[in-house]
Amino acid sequence: MGSSNRVPITSSELANLWMTYQEKTMMLRVLEHFLEHSDNEETQMLHSYYNGATKTVEKIKSILQQEGAVIPLGFTESDVNKGVPKLYDTLYDIMYLHLMTKVEMSLFALFTGMSYRKDIEDFFIGLTAESQSINSKSTQFLLEKGVLVRPPYVSMPKQVNFVQDKHYMDGIQWFSETRSLNTVEVSLIHHAIETNLVGMQLMIGFAQVAANKEVQNYLVKGMKLSKKVEVDLGEFLRQSYIEPPATHAGKATASKTAPFSDKLMMYNTGLLASFGLGSNALGGGFSLRSDLPAKMALLTKDIFTFAQDGGKIMIKNGWMEEPPQIEDRNQLTK
The missing domain is CATH 1.20.1260.10 (Ferritin, core subunit, four-helix bundle)
Incomplete structure (x- = not known):
C-alpha cells in the first residue's frame, strides 16, 4: 500500500x-x-x-x-x-x-x-x-489584568454521594424549593455567560460600523440576544446566591468607521452563533435540573433562528462562499 x-x-x-x-x-x-x-x-x-x-x-x-x-x-x-x-x-x-x-x-x-x-x-x-x-x-x-472572573470556589467533597431524592432532576428539593445548582451546572452556565459577554461587545462594535442597514439591524438583534442569554442564565446563578461573571474591560469605542467588511462581520457573527448552539446543546445535555435544559432549549431556538436569518442576509448579498459540493448523482438519471 x-x-x-x-x-x-x-x-x-x-x-x-x-x-x-x-x-x-x-x-x-x-x-x-x-x-x-x-x-x-x-x-x-x-x-x-x-x-x-x-x-x-x-x-x-x-x-x-x-x-x-x-x-x-x-x-x-x-x-x-x-x-x-x-x-x-x-x-x-x-x-x-x-x-x-x-x-x-x-x-x-x-x-x-x-x-x-x-x-x-x-x-x-x-x-x-x-x-x-x-x-x-x-x-x-x-x-x-483582572478582566476574567474565575468560576466560584466551593467546599471540596469529603465523601461520595448518590442521588436519593426522586425530585433531584426536577430541580426541586426541600419543601418544594429549587435545589442549588451542582458544580457541573455552574461550570456550563459560567462558560456560556463569559463567552456571551465578549460576543455582546463584538456585536455592539459591529453594529456601530455596518454599512448595510439590514446588516446593522441584524447585528443589533445579535447584541440583544447575547444580553438575553447573559440575563436568563445569570438568574440561575443568582438563585443559588452566586454572582454571574462580568467584566469592566474591552468595550466598543465610539468609532463609526468600519475596520471590517460587512461580509466579514456577518461571517464572524454566524461562526459564534454556531458555537453558541453547540455550547447550549452541551449545557442542556449535562444538566440534571430540568428547568435549566428547558431554558437552554428556548435560547437554542432563538440562536438557531438568528443564525438562519444571518445566512439569508449573506446569500442575498452574495457573501456566502459555497462549500465544495458533492456531485449530484440525481442529474445522471434525468
Whole structure:
C-alpha cells in the first residue's frame, strides 16, 4: 500500500480544510486591525497567533493544490480597512483571541476525529495544540489584568454521594424549593455567560460600523440576544446566591468607521452563533435540573433562528462562499 500522501483526501477532510481556511483568513484580517492599535504587552501574543495562522493558510493552500482543488477565496485584504480608528478599547483584542481560540479548540478537536489520512490528522492535532496554547496564555494574561472572573470556589467533597431524592432532576428539593445548582451546572452556565459577554461587545462594535442597514439591524438583534442569554442564565446563578461573571474591560469605542467588511462581520457573527448552539446543546445535555435544559432549549431556538436569518442576509448579498459540493448523482438519471 502506498504512503498516506498518495491517498486522496476524503469529503470530510476537504470540508474541514475548507472551513479552517475560511476561519483562519478571517482571523488574519481581524488581527491586522488589532495589531495596528495593540499595546506592547499584547502585541507578542497577537503576532504569535498571526504567524501561526499565516502558516496554516499556506499549508491548506499547498494541500488543496496537490489535490487539484481550487483555493477558496476566504477573506482578503479587501475585507479589512487599514488606518482607521480602533473599534474596541484596550484588552478587547486578547479577550477576542481568548473567545475565538475556544471556538477553534472545539472545531479542530472535532476535525481531528474526522480525519483519516495521517498527514491531515496530524495537521489538525497541531492546530488543536496551537489553539490550546494561545488560549492558555490569553487566560493567564486576562486573569492577571483582572478582566476574567474565575468560576466560584466551593467546599471540596469529603465523601461520595448518590442521588436519593426522586425530585433531584426536577430541580426541586426541600419543601418544594429549587435545589442549588451542582458544580457541573455552574461550570456550563459560567462558560456560556463569559463567552456571551465578549460576543455582546463584538456585536455592539459591529453594529456601530455596518454599512448595510439590514446588516446593522441584524447585528443589533445579535447584541440583544447575547444580553438575553447573559440575563436568563445569570438568574440561575443568582438563585443559588452566586454572582454571574462580568467584566469592566474591552468595550466598543465610539468609532463609526468600519475596520471590517460587512461580509466579514456577518461571517464572524454566524461562526459564534454556531458555537453558541453547540455550547447550549452541551449545557442542556449535562444538566440534571430540568428547568435549566428547558431554558437552554428556548435560547437554542432563538440562536438557531438568528443564525438562519444571518445566512439569508449573506446569500442575498452574495457573501456566502459555497462549500465544495458533492456531485449530484440525481442529474445522471434525468
